[in-house]
Amino acid sequence: MIQFGVMSNSHPAPGTDLTRLWEEMSAEAQQAERSGFDSFFVTEHHQEPAGYLPSPLPLLAALAARTSxxxxxxxxxxxxxxxxxxxxxxxxxxxxxxxxxxxxGVGMGYQEVDFAAYGLRVSDRVSLFEEGVEVIKRAWTEEKLYFVGKRYTLTDISVTPKPVQRP
Incomplete structure (x- = not known):
């Protein structure tokens, strides 16, 4: 069966009350659930004038508490x-x-200023992305992680807790 999802992608103007924006996004997720949608997505944006959503995971944790x-x-x-x-x-x-x-949902990004803010080069994004996906999947499925790549070297890493779902 085809599933339907909603992506919340509002871009507030500078000066927007971000607490109010969060409440609106929460209400949007709850309404999407009541309306029968299967999924609700939030975006990630850095260095936005309004300070909007550089960290989607904490927001999703909060939405998890308000949806079922x-x-x-x-x-x-x-x-x-x-x-x-x-x-x-x-x-x-x-x-x-x-x-x-x-x-x-993951992507490679493209904004040079975002990479520079983290001390990274946008030209390294492909290898960072590819290695990142592999490391994450292995971290969730292996008891001890050993990885040697172009960007990351990890030795005897135990990632806990493991997620409910398996990749």
């Missing part, structure tokens, strides 16, 4: 901006809080 059925996802998380072990841990926690409703 709808799947909750990142649309998308800019994976090269995150260390993959931290992303694996944070996603596992959100998946547990949501009782297995997290959808992790």
């Amino acid at each position: 059925r709808i799947r909750l996802g990142t649309g998308i998380a800019v994976l090269p901006l995150y260390h993959p072990i931290r992303m694996a841990e944070d996603c596992a926690v959100v998946d547990i809080i949501s009782r297995g409703r997290l959808i992790l």
Whole structure:
């Protein structure tokens, strides 16, 4: 069966009350659930004039507390901006809080200023992305993680907790 989802993608003007915006997004997710949608996605934006949503996972954790059925996802998380072990841990926690409703959507990103803000080069985004996906999947499925790549070297890493869902 084809599933339907909603992406909340509001871009507030500078000076917008972000507490009010959060309440509106929460209401939007709850309405999407009541209306029978299967999923609700939030975006990730950095260096926005209004300070809008640089961290989608904490928002999804909060939405998990206010919904019960709808799947909750990142649309998308800019994976090269995150260390993959931290992303694996944070996603596992959100998946547990949501009782297995997290959808992790990832992308490579493209804004040079975003990469520069994290001390990264946009030219490294492909290898950061590819290695990040592999490390996250392995972190969720292996008891001890050993990984040697172009961007990451990980030795004897145990990532806990594991998510409810399996990749």
